[in-house]
Amino acid sequence: MKVVLATLNAKYIHTSMAIRLLKAYSQHEFDIDLAEYTIKDPVMNIVSDLYRRKPDVIGFSCYIWNIEETIKVIEILKKVMPETEIVLGGPEVSYDTEHWMQRIPGVDYIVMGEGEETFHHLLQTIQGDRKFHFVYGIAYRKGEETVIMPARPKSDLNTLPSPHRFPEDLPDLSKRIVYFETSRGCPFNCQFCLSSIEVGVRYYDIERVKSDILYLIEGGAKVIKFLDRTFNINRKYAMEMFEFLIENHRGCVFQFEITADIMRPEVLDYLAEHAPPGIFRFEIGVQSTHDPTNELVKRRQNFTKLSRTVTKIKESGKIDQHLDLIAGLPLEDYATFRKTFNDVFAMEPEELQLGFLKMLRGTGLRQDAEKYNYTYMDHAPYEILSTQWLPFEDIIRLKRLEDVLEKYWNAHRMDYTLRYLMKHEFDSPFDFFQEFGNYWEERGWQRIGHQLEDLFVRLNEFLEERSLKHPEVVLGLMKLDYLLGHKHKPRKIWWSDPLRKADLAPLLRQLLQNPELISFEFAARGLGERELQKLMHAEELPFNLREVLDGQDGGRAPEPSLMLFFYSQNEASKPEFYVLPRLEPLALD
DSSP states (O other): OOEEEEEEETTTTTTHEEEEHHHHHTTTSEEEEEOOOOESSSSHHHHHHHHHHSSSSSEEEEOTTTTTHHHHHHHHHHHTTTEEEEEEEEEETTSHHHHHHHHHHTTTEOOOOHHHHHHHHHHHHHTTTTOOOGGGTEEEETTHHHHHHEOOOOOOGSSSSSSSOOOOGGGGOOOOOOEEEEEOOOOOTTOOOGGGGGGGGEEEEHHHHHHHHHHHHHHTTOEEEEOOOOTTTSSSHHHHHHHHHHOTTTEEEEEEEEEEOOOOOOHHHHHHHOOOSSSSSEEEEEEEEOOOHHHHTTTTOHEEEEEEHHHHHHHSSSSSEEEEEEOOTTTHHHHHHHHHHHHHHTTTTSSSEEOOOOOOOOOOHHTTTTTTTTTOSSTOOOEEEEESOOOOHHHHHHHHHHHHHHIIIIEEEEHHHHHHHIIISSSSSHHHHHHHHHHHHHHGGGOOOHHHEEEEEEHHHHHHOOSSSSSHHHHHHHHHHHHTTOOOOOOOOOSOOOHHHHHHHHHHHHHHHHHGOOOHHHHHHOOOOHHHHTTTTTTSOOHHHHHHHTTTTTHHHHHHHHSSEEEEEEEESSSEEEEEEEEHHHHOO
């Protein structure tokens, strides 16, 4: 019997874990192919490819991000391949299963929950006596009736074969994100999350995990994303894995979901001392800092401890952190969410993702949706439209904030500028992003594309209308950020009055006459004009730009080899910033 396991991924760079698990378990008995597409692929292209393979059974892995596109594929498949039996599985169809059997007539079976043993038994039954009432963990059709069988007991993970050893995967390992699990389940009971439904945490044997990871690294894997809901829940297991990965990474990057407020100090100390910069990336779900909200949704969180962990990791400079927020949780209105946003942004994570509550099938919040006056989308991703605390108008406002947050902060296009603005020109980070997001939509910019210089021009236009306290400081920082975004001399300058070479001469002379304006270290050198000219072509400058930027709360300074940065006083005793890229020879008059 020929079987094709298919999934529609978000992007080509993602490698599906679910269908590889099923193939690994059943390939010794059945002829199984994997077929991976994306949600952007034309439906007819997907159908044509599946038709070409001539399968007897097609299994689809279903999630909120691909279910609607998968349904379109199934509807056509059943018309051109009516004899092919179609099986669905995955978190999106494991709950409200009868609904899916009614909504998609072309589906013959649904596998609920963990699929390895259930799917294998189902294939045996399809090929054999077709007595489906013996297959636990499935839904099937019996005439016009849908039969839903009892759940199957959870598997012993160490009896499952590895999904990471397919030779055909090796050529693309370096180009794709490899998903990996060391455990299943979650110890927490957050009512908005599907993981809360499964009680307890089960682990794979750690030596087997290490062996698979070494195989992937030796095969060329560049990014491995762990699927564990709380990677650090078992401190001993997590610590052993961190040590192993540090010793064997070979440049591979590892991403984890961690719970920050339970991270032990000794683990943080070890990572700060031993982790090579850039190989670890932590994803931390904060969701809300509003205690009544967290209590209601059964989310245990100590924000003080969480902040301490995030801050210590950030200070180490070794690990990038991605923090998540959810807008629309119960009891959280616009004002309390503003506080949540500012609480979390104060830690300056490398990325801050603002998501909107999704009423996932099977979760406690979806069951209580009427109780809390939630309205939400009928179809996936079931995103909320309003709550009794957050009307649709406020959700739209937050959507505007999210847009510019992604374009500016998460993209790290102008970190120095944004830090200065949020500390000195706006009441809070939330207010900056909200006001800019409102302005962005008023101008209709959300409907058009943006090159790098466009983003600077649009921020500058917004700021010019707002009347800043120190516009000259902000303009200088924007120029600095723009030039830092280029490895070579930019072809385009977005500001209208770039400094000419002739204009630089008096500035350089001023620097020579008053070197203490840059740093005491520079002044101590006692450099003359000839030495200064030489420095402009040197690999490093003898002073630290950090002193200049830290003095203006601009944050971490760039590498001083990139450019000279002048700070002086003009006639009105206001700070002026002059940016000089070290990109071509300059001569003094």
